[in-house]
Amino acid sequence: MIPGAFDYHRPATVEDAVGLLAKLGEEANILAGGHSLIPLMKTRLASPEHLVDISGIGDLKGIAVRGEEIVIGAMTTQFELITSHDLEKHLPVIAETSRLIADPQIRYKGTFGGNVANGDPGNDMPALMMCLGATYAVTGPGGSRDIAARDFYQGAYFTSLEHGDILTEVRIPIPPADHGYAYEKLKRKVGDYATAAAAVAITMADGKCTSASIGLTNVSETPLWASAAAELLVGTNLDKASVDAAVAAAEAITEPATDMRGPSEYRTKMAGVMMRRALERAQSRAKG
Amino acid sequence: MNDQTKIDQDRAERTEKLQGMGCKRKRVEDIRFTQGKGSYVDDLKLPGMLFGDFVRSPHAHARIKSIDTSRAKALPGVVAVLTAADLKPLGLHYMPTLAGDVQAVLAEEKVLFQNQEVAFVIAEDRYIASDATELVDVDYEALPCIVDPFRSMDEDAPILREDIQDKMEGAHGPRKHPNHIFEWQIGDKDATDKVFAEADVTIKEMLVDHRTHPSPLETCQSVASFDKVKGELTLWGTFQAPHVIRTVVSLISGLPEHKIHVIAPDIGGGFGNKVGAYAGYVCSVVGSIVLGVPVKWVEDRMENLSTTSFARDYHMTTELAATKDGKIQGMRVHVLADHGAFDACADPSKWPAGFMNICTGSYDIPTAHLVVDGVYTNKASGGVAYRCSFRVTEAVFAIERAVELLAEKLGMDAAELRIKNFIKPEQFPYKSALGWEYDSGDYHTAMKKAMDTVGYKELRAEQAKKREAFKRGETREIMGIGISFFTEIVGAGPSKNCDILGVAMFDSAEIRIHPTGSVIARMGTKSQGQGHETTYAQIIATEIGIPADDIMIEEGNTDTAPYGLGTYGSRSTPVAGAATAVSARKIKAKAQMIAAHMLEVHEGDLEWDVDRFRVKGLPEKFKTMKEIAWASYNAPPPNMEPGLEAVNYYEPPNMTYPFGAYFCVMDIDVDTGVAKTRRFYALDDCGTRINPMVIEGQVHGGLTEAFACAMGQEIRYDEHGNVMGASFMDFFLPTAVETPHWETDHTVTPSPHHPIGAKGVGESPHVGGVPCFSNAVNDAYAFLGAGHIQMPHDAWRLWQVGEKLGLHA
Known part of the structure; x- marks a missing residue:
């Protein structure tokens, strides 16, 4: 439980951080809140020679409404997501999800950007970002670019980020005020990653589902966007047969590992149960 | 006035x-x-103090072909690297266990479980020591391993303990197989067999009390400081029994006992994990004697969970025989006990299976027979009493599950069956069929008070309604009522039957x-x-x-x-x-x-x-x-x-026998397998109550650990002997969020032989709690014909029960 030796760097600007990462090469890691990286280092599953701590970069913090989007700085903590009035007003599902991440102590330090960028399929925010159609703003040696959350996750701890890239902010389209939403997470205890979890956002009109988006957490190498399942719901009144079909479609794309949370088939079924329950709650919240 | x-x-x-x-x-x-x-061991800082850290085996069973310490020794700040070759000339590569076996301090020719200690690196600080452990090159030849204790005594099973391969007379009698440790029998076999042959009704079930770990928040640790001038050793450590440690250190080191100063400072929880002696203690002592400066050893969490004493791993084939109106006539139990790679149980020396023979419980069972076979496997050693007296959680689990199974078979209410078979107040002191003399008890009064307080009849009525509603498809929740009426045996003990390494347990x-x-x-x-x-x-x-x-x-x-x-x-x-x-x-x-x-x-x-x-x-x-x-x-x-x-x-004239009546009400979501404890009521009778608030705190803690064990806490191994989940990510240590609300109550039946009538209480809630939770789960599924459901009752396992019963269609 003691990490290997490393050098510590604390740049003050994004440019400095990008420069440092370029200079230090592949053996340098970005340190955000540290709640994924440091446990890996303590068990020596990761042994970076350099840590580039980006918590000194003030520009990376904050939550703002910009036009039709909510913009969240990468270094915003999960605690700040829970207490944000802008999010409470426009995207309450983010606070709902944040409350299910780890425990209060970790949420004071753990960052939104770290959670979405680390590529750990157990993190909760990635599936939600896919569900909400978020865009990630990235700055690297070649300048800045945008990557859609739905295109970002390639494998376990493997994303579209290249070495030297820093996720700076996440932009999320503000959903209609009458949308329904929910994040349902099954976990063994406080602080645990999901056995399975589901993020759901829908809109309803005249009792019919007019749009649906579903994300699934920790039931594959990557977070999943269950687009086919969601499509099966649009145009229906979310009757049992339609929901059953959508749940089956969502379960079909899962490929969870067997671990101490349970065997693969259990976790697949729990993805279905969580999705069903999230959908029920989202429907109860949808005002259309 | x-x-x-x-x-x-x-x-x-x-x-x-x-x-x-x-x-x-x-x-x-x-x-x-x-x-x-x-002020804990790790708070201790002495001038010139060095730090030790272990190189551990990645294999569950492997031959060590070579150990090369040269790269580690070359790392600046590394002072020494000890291997078995260094300890052997001192006779310290093995140490005696409390159970009459020997245990490797550092592996000599073979490793026998994953994370076993292979080398001890001593360095100027713990960071260097940790780095250096990665620089010790050990060449292993992997061997087939035994994970399932039921394979240990197979004819073609690999022999694990080559060091005692030819020693077929163990500390507790003859060994039947090189992987066999002991067979321990008590009771009247012939009479019991006869009762079973003639009984109206019998039940038989394999009840598994799975492998778990006491997991104190402070891990095991020590600081040894040898004064070469005075020839005196001071040893600070996480010792539940510091004097015993002093005697053991004297016996194995040859240092006179008066020149050994053992100090146990504040200890952050023990729960049985800190009774025995560990390789880390010995290596810190040897390091300090060799180097003449203090050496500190501190386990990390994964080391604690995967190497120092585990608890339980008892596979208990449990049988009861009864008349058709529910009078229990006999009990027959065979236990296969998985002790891991060494027999390092911390029981009184004459009791290789602890006080497992308290398994007739709170009932007047005239005839009984118990056999325990201990075997070696490629797992960490232990088998300690985790918040209980020696093997008493196992014993109480066996009887309290068994009476439920009998009640089910008889179609009788489980509380009624218990009351019918209770030892009556006038029968105390009561001599049990397996040799104990219960000092005192008033089970009927305690049970009645508990049933009245929880509203037992009303709970059963509610459950009946809920079961109907479930059958009609109106709810996806099932309700379980768990009962446990336990009798503990604590306060070891009288010198006539209790000693540790020959020292009477006064x-x-x-x-x-x-x-x-x-x-x-x-x-x-x-x-x-x-x-x-x-x-x-x-x-x-x-x-x-x-x-x-x-x-x-x-x-x-x-x-x-x-x-x-x-x-x-x-x-x-x-x-x-x-x-x-x-x-x-x-x-x-x-x-x-x-x-x-x-x-x-x-x-x-x-x-x-x-x-x-x-x-x-x-x-x-x-x-x-x-x-x-x-x-x-x-x-x-x-x-x-x-x-x-x-x-x-x-010198206690007898043990004391605390008892209690526990009730649990649980609601289980059959679609996820998640069980919620709606209510838990614990009535404890520990005799005279010295401090009601301390008792209540003890009961809360013991129940929380019981809840953990029953509902998910486990140390599991895969088929290659890899230890799974040896961190708090997976190992279930309940937080305040998961922990149910506890209702406590009491009756007072003083011990007649204790000067103030007190009996001990710290472990009762654990002993009584585990079967109570398990009974609640089993009771919830009983009406669906589930049969006995093994612990731990984590969500995925309960979901599998529902899956087998076709509840998810």
């Missing part, structure tokens, strides 16, 4: 001031613990009254959080009339404390608590002589009144204990030794 009222009031005030037995005195140790001011208290009337008292036990500093002082306060706040309790320093066998198996109150009372009474007897001298009356003319001796019939003529203390130092009666102190080594 009349005179009598005044007298009563005065007496009440003086009694209250004492903060003696029966009062909810706040825990004095919490002042430092809650401020982070405790315990001790030495009390010294200072001239000004304050007190220091030292015991042979060692608190790991139980609150001894609070409760022992309360016993003394009541016995000799000095306020508890003026009494300091000290434990853990073997130079100053009288010899004792330590704290585990709920033995502190039954044994050292008794020693405390007896010791205090010796002081009181001397004080009476002094008071008589001071008051110029005959001793027999005095009577005790809370905190003073007074002359009978002349209440205004008295001497307080404080005055007597002063007199004892400056004007004792002629021919009397000055001073006021006493020591007692207490």
Whole structure:
């Protein structure tokens, strides 16, 4: 439980951080809140020679409404997501999800950007970002670019980020005020990653589902966007047969590992149960 | 106000001031613990101190072909690297276990479980030591391993313990196979077989008390400091039994015992994990002796969970025979006990299966037979009593599940079946079929109080309704009612049957009254959080009339404390608590002589009144204990030794037998397998209650650990012997969020042989709690025909039960 030796760097600007990462090469890691990286280092599953701590970069913090989007700085903590009035007003599902991440102590330090960028399929925010159609703003040696959350996750701890890239902010389209939403997470205890979890956002009109988006957490190498399942719901009144079909479609794309949370088939079924329950709650919240 | 009222009031005030037995005195140790001011082993910093860290085996079973320490030794800051080759000339590459086996300190030719200690790196700081462990090159040849204890004695099973391969006579009799440790039998086999052959009704079930771990928050650790000039060793460590450690260190190191100073400072939980001796202790000692400077060893969490003593792994084929109207006639149990790679159980030496023979429980079962076979597997060793007396959680789990299964088969209510078979109050002292003499009990009263309080009849009615609703598809939740009526056996123990390495299991208290009337008292036990500093002082306060706040309790320093066998198996109150009372009474007897001298009356003319001796019939003529203390130092009666102190080594005449009635109400979501404890009621009878608040705290803690064990906590191995989930990510340590609300209650049936009638309580809630949770789960699914559901009852396993029953279609 003691990490290997490393050098510590604390740049003050994004440019400095990008420069440092370029200079230090592949053996340098970005340190955000540290709640994924440091446990890996303590068990020596990761042994970076350099840590580039980006918590000194003030520009990376904050939550703002910009036009039709909510913009969240990468270094915003999960605690700040829970207490944000802008999010409470426009995207309450983010606070709902944040409350299910780890425990209060970790949420004071753990960052939104770290959670979405680390590529750990157990993190909760990635599936939600896919569900909400978020865009990630990235700055690297070649300048800045945008990557859609739905295109970002390639494998376990493997994303579209290249070495030297820093996720700076996440932009999320503000959903209609009458949308329904929910994040349902099954976990063994406080602080645990999901056995399975589901993020759901829908809109309803005249009792019919007019749009649906579903994300699934920790039931594959990557977070999943269950687009086919969601499509099966649009145009229906979310009757049992339609929901059953959508749940089956969502379960079909899962490929969870067997671990101490349970065997693969259990976790697949729990993805279905969580999705069903999230959908029920989202429907109860949808005002259309 | 009349005179009598005044007298009563005065007496009440003086009694209250004492903060003696029966009062909810706040825990004095919490002042430092809650401020982070405790002093633990890892807080110790000595000049020149070095740090040790282990190189551990990645394999469960492998031959060591070579160990190359040269790269590690070349790392700046590394002082030494010990291997078995270094320890062997000292005879220290193996150490004796408390169970009569030997255990590798550092693996010599083979490793026998994953994470076994292979080399010990000593460096200037713990960071360098940790880095250097990665630089020790060990060449292994992997061997086939045994994970399933039922394969251990197969004809073609790989032989695990080559070091004792030819030693077919073990510490507890003949071994049937090189991987067999012992067979232990008790009871009347023929009579039991006959009862079963002729019984109306029998049940038989394999009940598994799975492998888990005591997981104290503070891991195991030690600091050894050898003074080469004086030839003296000081060893600080996480020791539940510091004197035993001193004796063991002397026996294995050859150092004379008076030149060994063992000190157990504050300990952050033990739960049985800190009774035995570990490789880390030995290596820190050897390191310090060789290098002449202090050496510290501190386990990390994964090391603690995967290497130091586990608990349970008992596979109990349990049978009951009964008449068709529900009178239990016989019990037959065979246990296959997985002890891991070494037999390092921490039981009294003559008891290889602990007190498993308490498995007839709270019932008058006339005939019984128990066989326990211990076997080796490629897993970490242990089998310690995790918050229970020796194997008592296992025993109570067996009987309390078995009576439920019998009730189900008979179509009888499980509470009614229990009451029908309870040992009756007039049968105490009760001699059980498997050899114990229960000192006291009143099971019927406790059970009735518990059933009335929880509203048992109403709960069953509610359950019946819910079951119908479930069958009709109106709910996806099922309701379970768990019952457990346990009898513990604690306070080891009488020398006729209890010793550790030949030392009888007495315990001790030495009390010294200072001239000004304050007190220091030292015991042979060692608190790991139980609150001894609070409760022992309360016993003394009541016995000799000095306020508890003026009494300091000290434990853990073997130079100053009288010899004792330590704290585990709920033995502190039954044994050292008794020693405390007896010791205090010796002081009181001397004080009476002094008071008589001071008051110029005959001793027999005095009577005790809370905190003073007074002359009978002349209440205004008295001497307080404080005055007597002063007199004892400056004007004792002629021919009397000055001073006021006493020591007692207490040999308990019997164990004590706390008991209790527990009820659990649980709701299970069949679609996820998530179980929610709606209500948990625990009635404990631990005899005389020294401090109700401390008892309540103990009950809360024990229940929480019981909840953990029953509902998900486990140490699991894959088929290659890789230990799974040895971190708090996976190992279920409930937080306040998961932990149910506890309702506590009590009855009081004092122990007839204990000086103050107390029985011990710290472990009862664990012992009674585990089967209560498991019974609730089993009861929930029983109406669906699930049969016995094995622990742990985590969500995925319960979901699988539902899947098998076709509940998810």
